[in-house]
Amino acid sequence: MDIKRTIDDIDYQILQILQEKARIPNAEVARQVGMAPSAVLERIRKLEDRKIIQGYEVRLNPQPFNQGLTAFVQVTVQSSRRSDLPEALSQVTGVQDVHQVAGDDGYMLKLRVADNAELGRVLVDEICPLSGVLQTKTHIVLNTIKETRKIDLNRFSS
Structure with a gap:
């Protein structure tokens, strides 16, 4: 998969935000990228459907x-x-x-x-x-x- 053809700069921004803090509220992600929360949520769902986002997990102290x-x-x-x-x-x-x-x-x-x-x-x-x-x-x-x-x-x- 040529990742540059499947996601744009806004998707990259969303991915960077989610990698830093996966539990960030959708409204805050939308504010940071300058989009409506519904549009950001739709982008996140598409990234999940395409398996670019594979899941969310908590890092525990072993x-x-x-x-x-x-x-x-x-x-x-x-x-x-x-x-x-x-x-x-x-x-x-x-x-x-x-x-x-x-x-x-x-x-x-x-x-x-x-x-x-x-x-x-x-x-x-x-x-x-x-x-x-x-x-x-x-x-x-x-x-x-x-x-x-x-x-x-x-x-x-x-």
Whole structure:
């Protein structure tokens, strides 16, 4: 999809506003872009229908929920891996992201768990036993400098 052909500058402004504060009232979005609230609401609905806006979510602090340890796990799989392996990996305790990666034949997982003991249990009891998993390589995050789901819209606006 050529994004420049499907949305205009006002859509970009709306997307930037919503990325900063998804719970902003529609009337405030309309005020900021200089349009009627009904027109802004219609634009937002069209952006949702076209899957440009995929959803809205709240960012929670993982610490109070006993998920303070973040780890990235590289999973190397057999080339004849089972087709349901990505779904099985996505169901593992603490998994937030599953990415199929180039290079080694496999996946990169992002997990949030309580501590090293829980991470070890997840690796031994949930990931390694999955059919098609050859090995794992784990990277434990010591400190997160930047973490975002925001898309850099400045690169695409006209």
